[in-house]
Every structure is written in structure tokens, then in C-alpha cells.
Amino acid sequence: MTPEQAIQEATKGTLRPVYLVLGEERYLADKVVHALREATMLGGIAGFNEDKFTAGEASVDAVLSASKMVPMMAKRRFVLARGLERWEKKGDSEDDEGGGKSASEGKRGAKDASPLDALAEYAKAPASSTVLVLSATKLHAQRKIVTAAKKEDFLVNCEPVSRKALPTVVRQMSKERGHDIAPDVADHLAEIAGPELGYVADAIERLSLFVGEGKPITEDAVVTMVMKVRPGSVWDLVDALTRRRLDKALAVLAEVVDSKDGGLPLLGLVASNVRKMVKMDSALRAGANVNEAAARAGIPPFKAQETAQTLKSLPRGTLPTWVRLLAEADRALKGSKRTPQAVLETMVISMCR
Structure with a gap:
């Protein structure tokens, strides 16, 4: 049961x-x-x-x-x-x-x-x-x-909740505490607080106290109470990576990285965006139109055309290479003695090559 x-x-x-x-x-x-x-x-x-x-x-x-x-x-x-x-x-x-x-x-x-x-x-x-x-x-x-x-x-x-199902769980837990939460905000919170439900529950409890009884949990609340990174900032970072703008990528990274959290939440957000690009690319190759492919990948409608153009501009093999570099950064953040800033900077430099 x-x-x-x-x-x-x-x-x-x-x-x-x-x-x-x-x-x-x-x-x-x-x-x-x-x-x-x-x-x-x-x-x-x-x-x-x-x-x-x-x-x-x-x-x-x-x-x-x-x-x-x-x-x-x-x-x-x-x-x-x-x-x-x-x-x-x-x-x-x-x-x-x-x-x-x-x-x-x-x-x-x-x-x-x-x-x-x-x-x-x-x-x-x-x-x-x-x-x-x-x-x-x-x-x-x-x-x-x-x-x-x-x-x-x-x-x-009592097995762990899958990444795909976690945003739904976030919305359910928020509702149980009397708060509405938009799907994109739930996805953001799932990415930075998951996958362990204990951390998610703790984040929602803090957000509940912050926004007040019956008030919706907003992106501003998540940015203030859980992690000072907006989804838009991560898209700016990914955009700089796709354009091979190393100077811009490092500048955005310096603004959003927080060494106190070990760098993993930020890495998770970047990885989430890259996974969405991989899913959209796969859907486009399977014959889906731009809007349909974006919907399948969980990319906002206003980002659909821009992401499609970005995917066309990427050299062959870029996305698989990025996935590998993200995995290497994940291992380094969890087991290396290097600072999170240094690990993430190395990753960004490699992704811009």
C-alpha cells in the first residue's frame, strides 16, 4: 500500500x-x-x-x-x-x-x-x-x-519520489498548508529543495511562515527564503553558455553562486534547464512543432522560439557534452576539496569551449 x-x-x-x-x-x-x-x-x-x-x-x-x-x-x-x-x-x-x-x-x-x-x-x-x-x-x-x-x-x-512527480508533491504539500503555488514556482522549488521530501517540507514550512496564512507561495518568496536565484538568472547563464560568451557566463555565475549551500542547488537549476533543452531537441527531431516540443520539455511558451533557435545554433554533440560536464561538476561538488565557486567556474569554462 x-x-x-x-x-x-x-x-x-x-x-x-x-x-x-x-x-x-x-x-x-x-x-x-x-x-x-x-x-x-x-x-x-x-x-x-x-x-x-x-x-x-x-x-x-x-x-x-x-x-x-x-x-x-x-x-x-x-x-x-x-x-x-x-x-x-x-x-x-x-x-x-x-x-x-x-x-x-x-x-x-x-x-x-x-x-x-x-x-x-x-x-x-x-x-x-x-x-x-x-x-x-x-x-x-x-x-x-x-x-x-x-x-x-x-x-x-516509502520509496523516494521521482523528479518528474516532485513538483506535484510540492503543490500538494503547499495546498495542505493552505497555500496556492504556481506550477513554474513549484518546479523551481522542487529543483532546489528536492529530491528528499524532508528538505522540501522544511522549505515549505519556512515559506508558509514567510508569506502568511492563506497567501500564495510566490517566486519572490522562494528567492528570499530558500535560494537567492531566480529562474530568469539561470536562463541568462544558459543563454551565455549557448552563445559561448564566457565573460557574460562568469559574470552571471558570480552573481548567483552561493558557496554556503555547496553550489548544488545552482547546479541543479542549470542541469534542469539543460535537461529541458535535451527534451525539446528530442521532440523537435521526432517531428513536433516548436510550441508542442516546448510544452513537452516544460519550457515556458515565451521561451519556445528562442530555445528552438538556440538548439539550431549549437554544434553537434554539445548537449551530450554538457550533460557529462554537469555530472562531473556534481561529483566534484560532493567529493572534491575545491570550493564550489572553483568547481562551477571550471564547468562554465568547459561548457563555453
């Missing part, structure tokens, strides 16, 4: 006895866990009916014992076990593939079965008065607990 479906179940109070919250998007996972806890604790006393464990620091027996306890002055107990991947020992990931036991497990006997197998066994007949939430960033797909969660539909997938 999706995180939204799990939260909806929590809102309705139709809770399952076991949930496996699996995925690398921690914002979604934490949101699901919070919703399940709030729904379980409703009308009860948390201190008497809640237990939280971390795999590796607590034993699976402690988790199971807490899950089997009877709630005190409440309808349900809430038990959370985080970091299940810590119980997935090296060399042990095949123990329960296909639902069978390994040779070593057969020798050890049932008492020495892996913690994850013990959880899978519990899930077959869980306590109806407990909501057991199991959380992990990643587990082997053939683990018994994972296959059981898929089969019995208690698996909650």
Missing part, C-alpha cells in the same frame, strides 16, 4: 495488527509511523501502552513480548521496531529465499531462527489488540517478512 493509504487507514481507525514500513524516503516513513501511533494511542494512556525498539540494541524476543502484552486501560498497544535491516546479517540474506530454511538454520533449530523470520512467524497470527510497526530502509525482497507483507497487504512502500 502507499503511505497515503496507510495514513488514511489510521485516520479512519481501521488499523491492521502489523505494518512493515519499508523504503528510503524517511519523511514519508516517519509520517506513516506518526499517523499509526496517533491513531493507536487515541483514547489510551501512551505510557502504559507504547514500546519502541531499535534492532540490534533490543532483541526480537523483547519486541514480540511487548507485542503480546495486553493493553492497559486502552483498546490497543503500539509497538515500534526500527532499523530492521540491522538484523539482516551478512551472508544471511538467502536463508529464507523461497520460504525454505537454510542448512545452518536446520542445524540450529527453531530457537535460533533469524529475528526477521521470527517476526514473519508472529505476523501469521498477530495479537489483535496490538499495532506492531516494523520499519526498515531496505530488506531483501525474498525475506519471509517481506513476502508475507506483500501477500497480506501490510507492506507500506
Whole structure:
């Protein structure tokens, strides 16, 4: 099930006895866990009916014992076990593939079965008065607990949101806080705050406080509160690159680069514009007209003709080379000891050649 479906179940109070919250998007996972806890604790006393464990620091027996306890002055107990991947020992990931036991497990006997197998066994007949939430960033797909969660539909997938879908998520999160946001502003915010939803949520919270209750989130607000770069400035930079105007490109770069953020947001905006050019070029080569190609690429209508002319003027192989240079700059910003300014200047010089 999706995180939204799990939260909806929590809102309705139709809770399952076991949930496996699996995925690398921690914002979604934490949101699901919070919703399940709030729904379980409703009308009860948390201190008497809640237990939280971390795999590796607590034993699976402690988790199971807490899950089997009877709630005190409440309808349900809430038990959370985080970091299940810590119980997935090296060399042990095949123990329960296909639902069978390994040779070593057969020798050890049932008492020495892996913690994850013990959880899978519990899930077959869980306590109806407990909501057991199991959380992990990643587990082997053939683990018994994972296959059981898929089969019995208690698996909650919390995978990262794709770049394509992120602007829609930004608009949804803004709406939930009572703010309208234009599609182009949402795309801008997604590019500089994403892809992790935690950072996006933090940015939207700051923007919400800045613009005021019920007011729209504007480009000016994003520029002021999140990153002091306007989309127009990035287009100026890309325009200077396409015209091989190194002096202009370096001048624009000096105005917009912010060494405090490591240079990655700016690089992301440049990369976004280059990706749009690649998409428009591909659409034009496939026979689309200029306006249609621009729409497919996400380029504003007023930029359609100008971008088409730019694409015609670029020497063959320019865009693939730019994509490679952007990737190299991304690696350098994340792993090099050079300053962001130096890395981006080197990239700009190479792109103007």
C-alpha cells in the first residue's frame, strides 16, 4: 500500500495488527509511523501502552513480548521496531529465499531462527489488540517478512519520489498548508529543495511562515527564503553558455553562486534547464512543432522560439557534452576539496569551449 493509504487507514481507525514500513524516503516513513501511533494511542494512556525498539540494541524476543502484552486501560498497544535491516546479517540474506530454511538454520533449530523470520512467524497470527510497526530502509525482497507483507497487504512502500512527480508533491504539500503555488514556482522549488521530501517540507514550512496564512507561495518568496536565484538568472547563464560568451557566463555565475549551500542547488537549476533543452531537441527531431516540443520539455511558451533557435545554433554533440560536464561538476561538488565557486567556474569554462 502507499503511505497515503496507510495514513488514511489510521485516520479512519481501521488499523491492521502489523505494518512493515519499508523504503528510503524517511519523511514519508516517519509520517506513516506518526499517523499509526496517533491513531493507536487515541483514547489510551501512551505510557502504559507504547514500546519502541531499535534492532540490534533490543532483541526480537523483547519486541514480540511487548507485542503480546495486553493493553492497559486502552483498546490497543503500539509497538515500534526500527532499523530492521540491522538484523539482516551478512551472508544471511538467502536463508529464507523461497520460504525454505537454510542448512545452518536446520542445524540450529527453531530457537535460533533469524529475528526477521521470527517476526514473519508472529505476523501469521498477530495479537489483535496490538499495532506492531516494523520499519526498515531496505530488506531483501525474498525475506519471509517481506513476502508475507506483500501477500497480506501490510507492506507500506516509502520509496523516494521521482523528479518528474516532485513538483506535484510540492503543490500538494503547499495546498495542505493552505497555500496556492504556481506550477513554474513549484518546479523551481522542487529543483532546489528536492529530491528528499524532508528538505522540501522544511522549505515549505519556512515559506508558509514567510508569506502568511492563506497567501500564495510566490517566486519572490522562494528567492528570499530558500535560494537567492531566480529562474530568469539561470536562463541568462544558459543563454551565455549557448552563445559561448564566457565573460557574460562568469559574470552571471558570480552573481548567483552561493558557496554556503555547496553550489548544488545552482547546479541543479542549470542541469534542469539543460535537461529541458535535451527534451525539446528530442521532440523537435521526432517531428513536433516548436510550441508542442516546448510544452513537452516544460519550457515556458515565451521561451519556445528562442530555445528552438538556440538548439539550431549549437554544434553537434554539445548537449551530450554538457550533460557529462554537469555530472562531473556534481561529483566534484560532493567529493572534491575545491570550493564550489572553483568547481562551477571550471564547468562554465568547459561548457563555453
